[in-house]
Amino acid sequence: MKTLFTSLAILAFSATCFAQNSPVPSADIKTLDGKTVNTSSFENDGKPYVISFWATWCKPCIRELTAIAENYEDWQEETGMKLIAVSIDDARNSRKVMPFINGMGWDYEVYLDANQDFKRKMNVNGVPHTFLVDGNNKIVWSHNSYAAGDEYHLYELIEKLSNGESIDE
Amino acid sequence: MNNLRKKVLGGLFLFSSSFAFAQNPGQISGNFQVDFQVYQPDSLIGAEEVPEGLLMNGFANVNYTRDEFSAGLRYESYLNPMLGFDTRYKGSGITYRYASYDNGFIKATIGNFYDQFGSGLLLRAYEERNLGYDNAFDGFHIAVNPGKGVRLKALIGKQRAFFDYSNGIVRGFDGEWVLNEGLKSMETSATTVIVGGSFVSKFQADQDPFYKLPENVAAGSGRLNIIRGGFDFFTEYAYKINDPSAANGFIYKPGEALLVTASYSRKGMGIILGAKRIDNMDFRSDRTATGNVLLINYLPALTKQHTYTIAAFYPYATQPNGELGVQGELFYTFKKGSFLGGKYGTKLSVNLSAAQSIERSPIHDTIAVGESGTLGYESEFLTPGETVYFRDFNFTLTKKFSKKWKGSFMYMNQSYNKAVIEGKPGFLKNQILVAEAQYKINTRHSIRMEAQGLFMEDDANPDNVDFGSWALGLVEYTVAPHYFVAVQDLYNYGNPDKTRRIHYFLASAGYVKGSSRIALNYGKQRAGIFCVGGICREVPASSGLSVSITSSF
Structure with a gap:
C-alpha cells in the first residue's frame, strides 16, 4: 500500500500536465455506418468544437442537444464551431441512434461508443457531459449535467475561443 | 494478483520518475464519485433501521497517458455498501488496474479491461458503477488492426465478482471486416457491408458429485451489417454448447440467440424494427453464480428504456432462459x-x-x-x-x-x-x-x-x-450554469392498504462547477427497481439525507 501511495504521489508531481488543456485522448469508436475511427483524429480546421456525451434514454442530454440544435446554424456561421455527439448507448439502443437523430432532425457529427472506451478515457462519470476543445485540439473546458440556459454559457466560451481569448474557469 | 500489482506500480514509478525531465511528461486524468446517505428508519414506508446510521460508496480512477503508453487504477470503497447494493461489496481496495500499449497497429493490455464482441450476445464486460455492476476481465487483451478494414481481438482472463475473481477462465476471439475497405470491387459501392464473428470458451473444473459437467463450454457467433443510404440492416446469431448451470436449472440443452434489426431514416423521420429470440443463453464464468454476477454475455432487452420516474417503475429485464x-x-x-x-x-x-x-x-x-x-x-x-x-x-x-x-x-x-x-x-x-x-x-x-x-x-x-396507483408532481428551478433545486411529491394514493397511502416527499439541491457536481437529497424514497443501461437492481425503501459528489480531472 505504501509503495502505491508513494508512486502515485511522485506520479502526480512529476506529470504536471493534467487533463485540462490536454489533447483529446485516443480511443476507437464507430461511425453510424459501422466504420471504426480513432478519436485522436478529431479536428475542426483550427476552429473550436464541442464533444457531447449523450444517450437516447437520457432526457437532460436530449434537452441540451435540442436546445443547441435550435441555434446550431447561427453558431456555426458565426464561429465555425461544430458539435460531435458521442452516444454511449449500448446494444439495447445503439441501433436506434441513427433513426433517432434523423427523427430529431439534428445535424451533428455522431459516433457510437458502445463499449464506453472513449467515455472512460475522458473520465465521464455520467451523461450529459460536454467538453469544449479549442482550435489546437486541446480540451479547455468541460461541464457535467444540463440546466436550461447552459447552452448560452457554452456559446459565450466558444465565442471567446473563436476570438482568440483564453478561458479561465 | 499481488505480483502483477507490484509490476504495474513499479512501471508507473519508473515512468513517473524518468519522465519528470522529459519533454512530454504525459497526462494524468481521472474522476471520482462519493455517495453517502444518513438513514432514518421509517416503518410506514418499510425503511429499516441501518445500524451504521451512515453508509457510503465511493471510487476514484487515476489514469496516466504518455504517447502510446497508458496505465491506471481504480480504488473502490464501500463502508458499508449503501442499501440496494450487494453486501459482498463490503470493504475497500484496488479493483481495477491496467497497463496498455497502443501503436495503432497493435494494442496490448495487461491487467483489467472491458470489451464487447459484436452486440454482446457472446461477450460483454462492462461497468455500471451506479448499479454496482462490474464484470471486468483480469488477464491479457490484444487487438490487431492489420488494415483493409479488418480488426481482430483476442483475450483471456478471469472475471471480477465484487473484490474477487471468478473460478472460471474465459478465452475469446473476435474478427470484424468492413468489406468496403478491404475489397477493391466494393471501394466505391454505396452499400457498406460489415461481417464479423466471435468464438468464446470458458473453462471451469467439474467438482460436482452428482452430474458430469462440461469443463470447457464453447460458443460461437456470426454477424452481418448492411447499410445503404438511410437503410440499415443488422443481424447476429449466437450458439452455445450444453452448459448446465444454476441459472438454467442444470439442463444440458445447447443455447442460442438471434437478434435482427432493420431501420430506415432520413432527415425528420426515423423508423426501426427489431426482433430477437433467446433460448437458454445464460452464459457465466461460474456455473454456480446467479443474479447480476459473473455474466460473460449481454442480452439486450428490446423495449424502450423509460426515464420518467413513474414510467420506470416496472421496467422489463431480458429473460436469458428464453424469450x-x-x-x-x-x-x-x-x-x-x-x-x-x-x-x-x-x-x-x-x-x-x-x-x-x-x-x-x-x-x-x-x-x-x-x-x-x-x-x-x-x-x-x-x-x-x-x-x-x-x-x-x-x-x-x-x-x-x-x-x-x-x-x-x-x-x-x-x-x-x-x-x-x-x-x-x-x-x-x-x-x-x-x-x-x-x-x-x-x-x-x-x-x-x-x-x-x-x-x-x-x-x-x-x-x-x-402497490396500486401513483401520482407524482415535480418542480425544478435551475440557474444555469451552477445551481438547481427541486421538490417532488410522489403519492401512493391507490395503495390497496389504506394505511400505506403515503406521500413520499423529496427535496433536492445541487451545485455544478465545470465537471464537478454536488447534489443533496432529503426525503423518502420508494422501494423499487433501479435500472441503468438495461440492467436493474432492487432498491429498498429509505428515508434520510443523501449526498452525491462527482468530479473529473
Whole structure:
C-alpha cells in the first residue's frame, strides 16, 4: 500500500500536465455506418468544437442537444464551431441512434461508443457531459449535467475561443 | 494478483520518475464519485433501521497517458455498501488496474479491461458503477488492426465478482471486416457491408458429485451489417454448447440467440424494427453464480428504456432462459409551419414492444420440461409460447410553444408479468400519463414541472394490484450554469392498504462547477427497481439525507 501511495504521489508531481488543456485522448469508436475511427483524429480546421456525451434514454442530454440544435446554424456561421455527439448507448439502443437523430432532425457529427472506451478515457462519470476543445485540439473546458440556459454559457466560451481569448474557469 | 500489482506500480514509478525531465511528461486524468446517505428508519414506508446510521460508496480512477503508453487504477470503497447494493461489496481496495500499449497497429493490455464482441450476445464486460455492476476481465487483451478494414481481438482472463475473481477462465476471439475497405470491387459501392464473428470458451473444473459437467463450454457467433443510404440492416446469431448451470436449472440443452434489426431514416423521420429470440443463453464464468454476477454475455432487452420516474417503475429485464421479443419505434418531426408543427415544429415518437415466452415441450413423456440433468425441453424456433412477459405501447409528443414555453406529453399502456420478471406473483396492467412543461424566465433561470400518474387496473387478486396507483408532481428551478433545486411529491394514493397511502416527499439541491457536481437529497424514497443501461437492481425503501459528489480531472 505504501509503495502505491508513494508512486502515485511522485506520479502526480512529476506529470504536471493534467487533463485540462490536454489533447483529446485516443480511443476507437464507430461511425453510424459501422466504420471504426480513432478519436485522436478529431479536428475542426483550427476552429473550436464541442464533444457531447449523450444517450437516447437520457432526457437532460436530449434537452441540451435540442436546445443547441435550435441555434446550431447561427453558431456555426458565426464561429465555425461544430458539435460531435458521442452516444454511449449500448446494444439495447445503439441501433436506434441513427433513426433517432434523423427523427430529431439534428445535424451533428455522431459516433457510437458502445463499449464506453472513449467515455472512460475522458473520465465521464455520467451523461450529459460536454467538453469544449479549442482550435489546437486541446480540451479547455468541460461541464457535467444540463440546466436550461447552459447552452448560452457554452456559446459565450466558444465565442471567446473563436476570438482568440483564453478561458479561465 | 499481488505480483502483477507490484509490476504495474513499479512501471508507473519508473515512468513517473524518468519522465519528470522529459519533454512530454504525459497526462494524468481521472474522476471520482462519493455517495453517502444518513438513514432514518421509517416503518410506514418499510425503511429499516441501518445500524451504521451512515453508509457510503465511493471510487476514484487515476489514469496516466504518455504517447502510446497508458496505465491506471481504480480504488473502490464501500463502508458499508449503501442499501440496494450487494453486501459482498463490503470493504475497500484496488479493483481495477491496467497497463496498455497502443501503436495503432497493435494494442496490448495487461491487467483489467472491458470489451464487447459484436452486440454482446457472446461477450460483454462492462461497468455500471451506479448499479454496482462490474464484470471486468483480469488477464491479457490484444487487438490487431492489420488494415483493409479488418480488426481482430483476442483475450483471456478471469472475471471480477465484487473484490474477487471468478473460478472460471474465459478465452475469446473476435474478427470484424468492413468489406468496403478491404475489397477493391466494393471501394466505391454505396452499400457498406460489415461481417464479423466471435468464438468464446470458458473453462471451469467439474467438482460436482452428482452430474458430469462440461469443463470447457464453447460458443460461437456470426454477424452481418448492411447499410445503404438511410437503410440499415443488422443481424447476429449466437450458439452455445450444453452448459448446465444454476441459472438454467442444470439442463444440458445447447443455447442460442438471434437478434435482427432493420431501420430506415432520413432527415425528420426515423423508423426501426427489431426482433430477437433467446433460448437458454445464460452464459457465466461460474456455473454456480446467479443474479447480476459473473455474466460473460449481454442480452439486450428490446423495449424502450423509460426515464420518467413513474414510467420506470416496472421496467422489463431480458429473460436469458428464453424469450421472444419484438419492437418497433418511430421518430418523427412535424415541420415548422405545418398544421401539427406550428411555429417551431413538433416531435413525435411512438414505441411498441412485446416480449413473450418461447414454446417448450417435453423431450420425453416421462420427463418434465426443464428437469435438471436432462436436455430440458424442445422448442420450435418460431412458435411463440403462451405466456406474456411484457407489453408496452407508448407515444411522446414534444413541442415548443413559444420562446419561453416548451412541453411534452407521454401516454403509455403497459402489461407486466411480475411473476416472470421479478419472481414474485402478480400480473400488472398500467396506464401511465406524463406531462412536462418548461418555462424559461431568462437565459439563466428556468422552471421545469412534471405531473405523472400511474393508473393500475383493478383486480380481485391483490397480487395483480401490487402497490396500486401513483401520482407524482415535480418542480425544478435551475440557474444555469451552477445551481438547481427541486421538490417532488410522489403519492401512493391507490395503495390497496389504506394505511400505506403515503406521500413520499423529496427535496433536492445541487451545485455544478465545470465537471464537478454536488447534489443533496432529503426525503423518502420508494422501494423499487433501479435500472441503468438495461440492467436493474432492487432498491429498498429509505428515508434520510443523501449526498452525491462527482468530479473529473
